[in-house]
Amino acid sequence: MANPVVVGVDGSPSSMAAVGTAAREAALRKTTLRLVHAFGWPSVRPLLGGPPWTPAAAGVRELVDGTLAEAEQRAREVSPPLDIAREVTVGEPVMVLEIESRTASLVVVGSRGLGGFGSLLLGSTAVHLAAHGHCPVLVVRGTPDPVAPVLLAVDGSPAGESAVEFAFAEASMRGAGLLALHVWNTWGEGASVGPDDPLDVVVDVERLREQEQRLLDDTLSPWQRRCPEVAVERRLTRSRIRPALIEASRDAQLVVAGARGRGGFTGLLLGSVSQALLHHAHCPVAVVRGNQ
Template identity: 80%
Template sequence: MTDPVVVGVDGSPSSLDAVEVAAREAALRGTGLRLVHAFGWPSIHVPPGGPPWNPAMAGVRELVDGTLIKAEQRARQAEPHVEIIREVTVGEPLMVLEIESRTASLVVVGSRGLGAFGSLLLGSTAVHLAAHGRCPVLVVRGTPKPAGPVLLAVDGSPAGEAAVEFAFSEAALRGAGLLAVHVWNTWSERAYEGPGDPLNMVVDIERLREEEQRLLDETLSEWEKRCPGVAVERRLVRSRIRPALLEASRDAQVVVAGARGRGGFTGMLLGSVSQALLHHAHCPVTVVRGKD
């Protein structure tokens, strides 16, 4: 059996949605599912006299067991035949799930847990794992279109190669098409399309467009040969990057993006585009880190 799919469980509605998605991902991969509850999450309300580092204390064990039983029931409803392991671990959830990611094929989390403030669009666990996870991290959010494609955000960077590989694999597993979108623009996020565009005055726009098309083609060509069963649609868009990808996510099953692209500062673990997708995409988002 390959490395398991790991899902973080804290009893929140968001985490239970993540459990259902994780069960389906495990079934697609033919692997097991690990339900991981990190004891000490802010969501745990410890009874008087029960220190949070001792899950054997009266009342706390029942609370944890009840959370995992409910999660397992949700997983079995989605995929009855997936092998499930329940794991209760002492430690902060961020560190626990990061460690779990070292031996997982995929880590799945909800977009918000019980500890998230009401005004936050995305919980700290999801952001941290997307930046630090050692395997692809799937954040469950939005409403996926079951018949839609896997949406790949193409930036042509070396760090993004792992995301391309993952997107082709995911499309093959799901029996879905792959929509590869490469968005290019001027030197800023302000997009001009008319003759007054300053860029038109200093460069050959058509030549620049050809260069961007070549980058898109070269990024995909090798993987199209390796995965001939995946139907690929290439889409070159001149626009602001983040709004264009967010709009494309409306009709997708899942978005796949690298952790950081060509425009990221050195040392930045999570770029602005991947952060925008995590916060605002209309469907689940998988962030794939490149090789360190």
């Protein structure tokens, strides 16, 4: 049996949506679903000599049990025979889930939990896990079309190989097609793309296009041979990278991206493209770090 799928539960609508997605992922993998609820340490320390703080002492055990029972019910609506485990622990939720990711096949979280400000598009837990998780992290957002393809953001980087593998596996398990989109723009995100593009004056654009096409083909060909059951559409687009991927996510059931692509700084754990998708994609986003 594969390692469990872990989902963070805090009772928010976002986390309950994540439970449903996590249940489907666990069913696809034929593995256990772990419902994890973490208590952050209270801001006020107990009086000197007083008993240590615990969920039971704080009178919230019934509340937690109710939240987890609701989450389990939601999971069983998605997959009745699912093997479900509950975990309640004391600690900062982001650190608890990072630890859980060490022995999970996938961690699923909502885009925003109970602790988030209304104006924030993405909770800190999701961002931290995408950058530091030890397994792929799936952030649930938007309303995906279940018959749409899985969208893979191809960047051609060695670190992105893990994202390619994950995308093919997801498409195969879901019985979905795979849209492999490689967006290129040599002058960077701020440059124009069109008749006035300065790139057209100083370089051979057609040669660059051929190089980018080879990169796309070389990235996908080995995996298409390994996964012949997955119907793959290869798409090469010259555009601004982040807006193009966000727009393409409108017609996808899942976006898969590496944590950091070719243009990232060496020490950067989460690149600008993956961050943009986490904040603005129109469907769930899976961020896959290389060498996990």
